Amino acid sequence: MSDFDLSPLVLTFKLAVITTVILLAVGVPLAYWLTFSRSRMKTLVEPLVSMPLVLPPTVLGFYILVLFSPNSLIGNFFETVLHVRVVFTFLGLVIGSVIFSLPFMVNPIKAALESFPHSLIEASYTLGKSRRETLLKVILPNIKPAIITGVVMAFAHTVGEFGVVLMIGGSIPGSTRTASIAIFSEVEALNYGNAYVYSGILFLIAFAILFTLNLLNRNKVHGVS
Amino acid sequence: MIKVRAKKHLVTSHGPIDLAVDFQIAGNEFVTVFGPSGAGKTTVLRMIAGLTAPDEGLIEVDGEVWFDSEKGINIPVQKRAISFVFQDYNLFPNMTVRQNLQYALSVGADEKLIDELLAMVHLSELQHRRPGLLSGGQKQRVALIRALLRKPKIFLLDEPLSALDLDMRLKLQDEIVNLYERFRVPTIFVTHDLSEIFKMSNCVFVLEGGIITRSGRPDEVFGQDNISGKFKFVGTILDITQDNFLYIVTIQIGQNITKVVATEDEAAELKVGTRVVVSAKAFNPIIMRLS
Numbered sequence: 001m002s003d004f005d006l007s008p009l010v011l012t013f014k015l016a017v018i019t020t021v022i023l024l025a026v027g028v029p030l031a032y033w034l035t036f037s038r039s040r041m042k043t044l045v046e047p048l049v050s051m052p053l054v055l056p057p058t059v060l061g062f063y064i065l066v067l068f069s070p071n072s073l074i075g076n077f078f079e080t081v082l083h084v085r086v087v088f089t090f091l092g093l094v095i096g097s098v099i100f101s102l103p104f105m106v107n108p109i110k111a112a113l114e115s116f117p118h119s120l121i122e123a124s125y126t127l128g129k130s131r132r133e134t135l136l137k138v139i140l141p142n143i144k145p146a147i148i149t150g151v152v153m154a155f156a157h158t159v160g161e162f163g164v165v166l167m168i169g170g171s172i173p174g175s176t177r178t179a180s181i182a183i184f185s186e187v188e189a190l191n192y193g194n195a196y197v198y199s200g201i202l203f204l205i206a207f208a209i210l211f212t213l214n215l216l217n218r219n220k221v222h223g224v225s
Numbered sequence: 226m227i228k229v230r231a232k233k234h235l236v237t238s239h240g241p242i243d244l245a246v247d248f249q250i251a252g253n254e255f256v257t258v259f260g261p262s263g264a265g266k267t268t269v270l271r272m273i274a275g276l277t278a279p280d281e282g283l284i285e286v287d288g289e290v291w292f293d294s295e296k297g298i299n300i301p302v303q304k305r306a307i308s309f310v311f312q313d314y315n316l317f318p319n320m321t322v323r324q325n326l327q328y329a330l331s332v333g334a335d336e337k338l339i340d341e342l343l344a345m346v347h348l349s350e351l352q353h354r355r356p357g358l359l360s361g362g363q364k365q366r367v368a369l370i371r372a373l374l375r376k377p378k379i380f381l382l383d384e385p386l387s388a389l390d391l392d393m394r395l396k397l398q399d400e401i402v403n404l405y406e407r408f409r410v411p412t413i414f415v416t417h418d419l420s421e422i423f424k425m426s427n428c429v430f431v432l433e434g435g436i437i438t439r440s441g442r443p444d445e446v447f448g449q450d451n452i453s454g455k456f457k458f459v460g461t462i463l464d465i466t467q468d469n470f471l472y473i474v475t476i477q478i479g480q481n482i483t484k485v486v487a488t489e490d491e492a493a494e495l496k497v498g499t500r501v502v503v504s505a506k507a508f509n510p511i512i513m514r515l516s
Contacts, residue, residue: 122276123315125302127329128375137328141319 004194007174008182009201015090015178016158019097020105023154026098027105028147032135034106035113050103057100061167064096068168088170093178096164104153112146113139145217152213156206226251227379227411231272231282231292235435239263244435250411255402257422257443258415260432266415269432270381273413274309275302286378308372308410310382314364316356322367323352329374342370345407346400362393366400373408380405380412386421391479398424419447419459419500419515420479447502447515457504459515462497474512476503485512 033039034046052060068075068086078084086092116139124134140147162180169176171185179198186195227250235242244265250256258266271277273284275291278299284292291300316325326339343349346366356364365385373380382401386394402425405412416422422429422443429446431439439446460478465487467473472492474485485503487495491512495501500515 117315119311119313119315120317122302123309123311124317124328126274126276126307126309127371128303128331129328130303138317138319142317 004197005173005182008177008179008198011090011174011177012159012179015093015097016155018094019101019158020151020155022094022098023101023105024147024151027102027109027150027154028140030102031106031109031113034110049106052100053103057161057163058167060100061096061164064092064099064164064168068092068095087168088172088176090169090175092168093165093176096168097158097161100161100164101154101157104157105150108146108149108153109143112143116143148216149213152209156209159202159205226285226287227273228283228285229269229273231269231279231284233265233268233272233277233280235265235268237263237265242435244268246432246435246437248430248437248440250413253409253411254428255405255412255414255426257426257429258413258432259417259419259422259429262417264432265435266432267383270309270383270413270415273379274307274381275300275305276309306375306378308375308377308380310365310368310372310380310385312384312387314356314361314368316364316367316371318356321353321355322348322359325356325367326352326371326374329371331375334374338374339370342373342404345403346370360393361389362397365389365397369397369401369404373404377408377410380408380410382412382414384415384417387417394418394421401425419443419502422447423457423459457502459500459502462495462499462501464497465492465495467492476501476512478503487512 030049034042034049065087066072068078070076070079070085070087075086078086084091086095120138120142121134124138129137160180161178162184165176165178166181166184169178169181171177171181177185179202183195183198183202186192186198229249230247231244233244235244239262242263242265246265246269258269260266268277272279272282272292273286279292279294281294282292283290283294286305289300290296290298291305292298316322317328320328322343323339326343327336330336330339340349343352346369348363348366348370351359351363356367359367365388369385385401386397389397398421401414414421414425427442429440429443430437431446458478460476460483462474463477463482464475465472466475470489472487472489474487474492474495476483476485483503494514495512501512502515503512505511
């Protein structure tokens with residue numbers, strides 16, 4: 001096990017935490033809008049949200065790469081006006097991960113909102129409560145299991161992503177080289193020892209996450225019923 | 226004074242109907258609304274509450290216009306001073322009984338009212354339980370007082386007792402009357418239970434196919450007004466058998482089954498499934514066809 005480097009693991013978790021926080025802030029309002037809005041835009045947005053489930057990650061990564069390259073309009077805007085570079089940086093990874101993990105956050109929350117009894121929402125309205133207050137105090141506390149599922153799935157999915165990260169970030173140690181990329185590089189360099197350690201750690205983490213999720217949701221079901 | 230004039234086209238499980246109601250409630254009357262399912266009873270309540278908008282019409286409560294299709298007024302449900310009680314309770318499962326009540330109380334209002342109402346419905350001991358651990362009757366009690374914490378101008382109840390067993394229904398009928406006495410606001414109580422109408426209200430509207438077909442005192446509307454019975458119950462005929470010159474009519478009243486004697490003439494009017502009033506004048510029970 002030659003010169004084992006912890007930084008890919010640290011970077012992976014930093015990326016997953018930031019991505020999950022952003023997704024939580026974006027995912028809940030988006031799921032609410034997709035469930036309750038009567039807008040026609042919905043029919044367009046709905047498949048877009050789920051696209052990352054079927055689209056090859058490399059395709060998504062490729063588009064982001066092209067879109068944000070300094071030669072493109074958007075990339076140029078980021079570079080000259082905001083003075084940040086997106087491609088081959090950590091920021092690029094965050095943008096890619098947020099898009100790529102979006103359905104994992106939005107879909108469970110949306111499913112829970114769709115099956116949430118509308119009569120409870122009406123009961124809250126008849127008590128004089130606004131939509132906002134109803135969402136925060138009645139709806140969200142009662143769909144906690146779905147939110148936890150969304151958070152865990154988005155986190156776990158970001159930890160494990162490969163194609164998007166490789167396309168947008170490359171493999172720059174400490175900046176864009178996440179654990180899954182590191183495994184690939186170590187195998188390529190025939191450092192099987194390091195690859196074993198990275199893989200083992202990711203395996204254990206994935207198991208621990210799902211184990212805890214099941215435990216949490218089981219307790220939640222008993223608590224609510 | 227409550228004025229409701231509303232039209233709405235509805236598609237019910239019994240086919241489409243054109244709901245067209247026009248009524249007023251003066252003073253603090255307790256009005257019951259009776260009718261077959263699919264007649265539009267719930268929709269009438271929902272239109273007053275603001276949960277459903279009429280196609281056209283005017284809804285006015287105490288001089289405040291809540292809905293006016295001509296002027297384009299439609300006050301949102303949150304801004305209407307209503308108490309709405311649903312058939313299936315709709316307590317928030319994430320909150321305890323007390324938290325459910327606190328949620329309903331307007332900001333800065335005195336929590337003494339919560340304690341008073343909890344005591345009125347004998348739930349003070351259970352206030353820190355979650356709704357999941359309450360019986361149906363207890364849940365509906367919480368829902369009743371939760372609705373009333375808003376100090377409404379109108380009290381709307383949508384078949385609140387239909388999911389409960391007879392014993393619990395009888396108890397809650399009394400408690401609803403007590404709460405009504407406490408708040409003294411005009412009340413509309415939707416039910417398909419005739420005994421509730423006779424027991425609880427002095428005024429009933431019969432809604433059939435979206436139209437109020439009859440209204441008035443329950444005994445005027447449902448029975449002959451010449452009954453001066455000492456007691457009366459509403460029931461359904463289960464069986465009619467002939468025994469020599471008399472007929473034995475078996476009637477289900479709530480969960481009780483009783484047998485009443487009828488003459489041949491009386492029996493000719495009756496058949497299995499008929500809704501009847503059973504009343505007793507001094508010693509001999511009389512049964513009378515209702516519908």
